[in-house]
Each structure stands twice: as C-alpha cells, then as structure tokens.
Amino acid sequence: MSIQPNENYVLSLLKELLDTPSPTGYTQRIMKRIEQEAASLGVQLNWNQKGGAILTVPGQDDSYTIGLSGHVDTLGSMVRAIKPEGTLRLTRVGGFMMNSIENEYCIIHTRSGQTYTGTILSTQPSVHVYENARTFDRHESHMEVRIDELVETADDVKNLGISVGDYVSFDARAVITPSGYIKSRHLDDKASVAALFGLLESMKRENWKPRCNVKIMISNYEEVGHGAAYIPSDIKEMIAVDMGCIGDDLSCKETDVSICAKDSSGPYDYEMTGRLIELAKAEGIPYAVDVYPHYGSDASAALSAGNNIRAALIGPGVHASHAMERTHKQAVLNTTKLLAAYVK
Template sequence: MDINMNRDYVVDITKKLLMTPSPSGFCQEVLDHVIHEADSLGYQWESTPKGNLIVSVPGKQSDVLGLSGHVDTLGAMVRSITSDGTLKLTSVGGFMMHAIEGEYCQIHTRDSRTYTGTILTNQPSIHVYKGAKSQDRDEKAMEVRIDEKVSSQEDVKALGINVGDYISFDARTQVVPSGFIKSRHLDDKASVGVLLGLLKWLSDNSITPEKTLKIIITTYEEVGHGAAYIPEDIRELIAVDMGAMGDDLSCTEYDVSICAKDSSGPYDYEMTTQLINIAKNQNLNHAVDIYPFYGSDGSAALKGGNNIRCALVGPGVHASHSMERTHIDALDNTFQLLAHYITQ
C-alpha cells in the first residue's frame, strides 16, 4: 500500500485554516472549512452541543479509534473600554504578553462587524515614556488601538464594540520555498491539516481503515476542556497536537513528536510503544519527549472521565504560543505515523 501525503493539499488547507480567526469558543467559520472538506471527501459528520465536530470513517472492525485535533487558538476578549477609546483585554488561552506586543488584530463584535487594530502597551513610545523598556508586560499594561476615529468610550460603543467581544491575532502565515511554514496558530491547525490530509488519502485511494475512525475537531482545547466529552464508543484516542521544542527536548521542526508524558501524566504505555515501533520500522524522523508544562485534548478526555486509552503525537513546532514555525517534513512524518497506525 502506498502511503503518500498530498503535500500541496495539506499545505493549502492548513494555510486556509491558519488565516481564519478562531480563538477558543469562536470557531464556526473555521469549522465551516472543515465541514466543506468532509463533505467533498464524502464523509459523514456531526456537531456536538458545545461545538466540536466529529467526522466518521467506517472501518473493517466495529472498534472505534478517535483522532483529535483542535481548531481553536489563542486570542483575547475585550475586558473594558478606556476613557480615551482604547480596549483593555483579557487572555483566551495561555501566552506571554510580550509575544503579542505590536501584533495586528481584529475585533469581532456580536453583531458580526469586524474592526482592525494593534496590540500595544499603554506606554508605546520610547520617545515619551521613560519606563517604556522596563515596563512589565501583563494584562494591565496592554491595550488595543482601534483603527477607527475614536477618542472616548462612547465613540467605541457607537461602533458596536462591547465588553466580551473577541479579539483575534493576525496569523501572518507564510510558506517559504525551503518548506518551512511560519505562522501563529500552527498549534493546532497544522495537525488539523494533517488529519484532513489523512481523510483525503483514505478517500482518494478507497482505503478502509482497520478500526472505525471518529476524527474529533475540538473548539476549546486552549482553555482546557476541548475533548472533555468524546463519543462513548471510542476506546482509544490519539490526540494530534504540536510537538514542543526547547531545553531538554529532542524534537525538531522536521519530526513527528511522540509524547510519553505531559503535565497530566503518562500516556498509555501500549499505544505509545506501538507508535514508537511504527516510527522506527518506517524510518520516520521522530522524537520521544516529556512535556512538563503541556496539556492536550487527550488530557481533557481522561480528566473528563472517559474510559479510554490515550496517546499524543504531532509535528514539531518551534516557539509554541508565540511566532511559531514548523516544516512540511514534520507534517509528512505525522501523516505517515497515523496512516500506518490506522491501517495495521
């Protein structure tokens, strides 16, 4: 059996996902892209009450394997409107404030209007503020400068902007000739691109996986409860999420990461061993790592009381929760690992 990822398809759909705003809980537009792909590939899907998407692929066996990836991203909400017409923000998901300083953003009102802006500190000019360099970067110091003629709370409210409106960060996606993909929100849209590539490979080649697959696309992973509920017939779950890079870790931007343990504890021994053995036997660039400050949809599923075995894999991503970068080879190695796992 030829196991070849359609690289052009995976890169194109990943770019489309990356450039669609979707902070946790504000994901319908990006889910519409996934639904369109599932429809075009001929697979049935359903939505859960809280907004997750489940795409089903019949298998040779009735046993059900879940594969999860999340389309929700880091972002913010309007916390308050200042007297001079800027916005104070509150974080959606965990990130360093200096990672978004100077970033362009969009403000999404609840009556479907969108405005652009820039995230700055409240001391944005070194020519004016003596303490601008040393100022703490925390929520109290950050604000959004709106690209509209506003100078008061009333001006801002007249635009329809209110407390609780979502703020999304511009992804700034680029795919460069050397194969690198650099963008915000590769966590976890790169993995969702791989999962859609897996669906396309199954459909294009009329391949039936060994077990029935339920591919779960979650919308609240960055705030900790994305896959807290999964269908009761799932007995195994592979969370497909980014592999972290840094001190004491061996993962690179070219590898598929296999996580043996994260902040929620160790992943299933047998599943993790099987994934490692496949990676070795297929000569895939891979790394086995421990992520002490990391949680996944697998973590949420286990903490939610689901009686499952669970593993975690994904493409290596540099500078996670900041200006991220991966390589098409990492997506391909992740695809290969999953394709071999579901067909053996």
C-alpha cells in the first residue's frame, strides 16, 4: 500500500532548511536542526567524525541494511583576502558559475560568531562607469563582496572581526508559490533531505516499519566530493538522494523523480536502478531515467572510497542546478513515495 507524505510537514521543513545558511564546512547550525528533527520523530542519531549524521531505523529483518543519503551542505564562498579599499575577495566553495552569484545578497560569518550582510559584485559593477562592464569576465578574481558597514580600508574590515577564512553564504531567497513551485538556491540537496524526513515522518504517523534496517546519512561535505566517503560497514546497498538535472539531452522535468543510470563516476547498479524504475511504474510516480555526465553524488564518493556496496541515485528534478534553482512540490513528495516503496 502506498504511503502518503505529509505535504505541509515536508514543505515547512524544506523552507526552514533553505533559510538556514550551510555552505560546505559551515554546517553546525543546520546539523543541530537535523538532530532536533530526528529526536522529534523518535529516530536514533549518531555522528561521524566529520559532523555528518547517521539516522537509524530498525527494520523487520535486521540482517540487512539499506543506506539512504542526502546532503545539507551547499555552495558558498570563503574570504580569500581583504582588499585595501575594504571589500572582500572570495574563493568559491563548490562548483558554480561566478556569474550565477553576481548581485546576490550574502552573509559573512566570522569565527567569533558575528554576522555581516553584503552584496557580491564584479569589480566593474556599473555600466555608467566602466566601458567593459557588460563584457567583463566574471572570473573569481574579478568578484568581490561589498560589505554593508562603514568601511573604507582593510583595517576597517579587520576591526569588524572579519578575517581571511571566514565563510560567506548566499541568500537562498526561498519561495513556495501557490502553484506548487519551490524556487530557491540550495534545493541541491535540501529538497532531498526534506523528502527523506518525509519518509521518516510517514513511518511514525502511519506506524510502519521498513522491510530491513535503514540508515539515513545526512552528509555535510558532498559539494566538495567526499560527503559519504565513509559509510557504516553494515550497509549493503545505498541510494543517494540528490537532485535530478534538467536541460539538453535530458528528459527529467520539475515534477519528476529523476532516476540516474550513469553519472561522471560511471553506471549505477543495474538491478537497483531497474527495481526503482519498476516501482515508479507500479506506483504511478512520474519519473525520468537520465545520464548526467557532469555530476557526482554521495554514492559516487562511497564507491570511490572502496565501500563494498551496490548503489543507485534518485531525486527530485531541479531546473538551473547550481544557480537559481526551481523544482515542484510533486517531485519532492514523489521522491518520498518512491523511497517508501523501495524500503517497504
């Protein structure tokens, strides 16, 4: 029997996660929220040494364990240098186009716990001043943060407590429209994390147990390639739950669950992928099977690290990944449904 995800729960949690800054390496606050949510659902949580969470749900057969993963770390930046005129030079955290963050509001997070707002601009930000403003290369060295404080020199900035190595998070600008679209930065991969918690919430609300043990890994270093390099040794098969891509040569839509057959790390497990396809058909879940040549996942990291597992990859279809992203609530809720069908 199909489960029905709690739409209000999933979307409310997703909005909260999107509004919580968590660039890779600066995830302590959002991980605390994950811990609180797991406790509210009565789910056991343990930590790995990198600060990632492992949530354990006992199954009807405790001799076999399935791993599911999603990541809460996002794209972001770090202060590379404080410039003489009082702006900040950036170094990127994660792989995104620099032009995708131009004119974006941001927050500077100091190691003492202070925060300051700012705007990310090119060093030639005005067509009224710079002849080449329209064609100027949006290279990392040509971008800077204009801080919303009275600063004119590097010393002014340092006196605020801002230092090289401080994190800079991007304003997510999360909106859920009346038509059901969710537009925001960082749907990669907070939409999947919300879907995973939708699975846990349905287990509690509808009082059902998975057929075998399930361990849900919430990783915090996925965007730099090693989020789930370590996984618990009892996991035999793993599904990375991460966003599906939309664009040329791809059939996935914003309402679909993406089932990835192959990404840059190679093909995913044939039997697991086939079973996910058959379950989507049986449950009437809109889905698409695609190949993502410029993509890697937590399952890729786990396989590359030598874990003795089979692996697959699914997730909600997301448009404009690593930029201003958008999905639809149907894709998020249907991802929960497909995961439930797999573990039941």
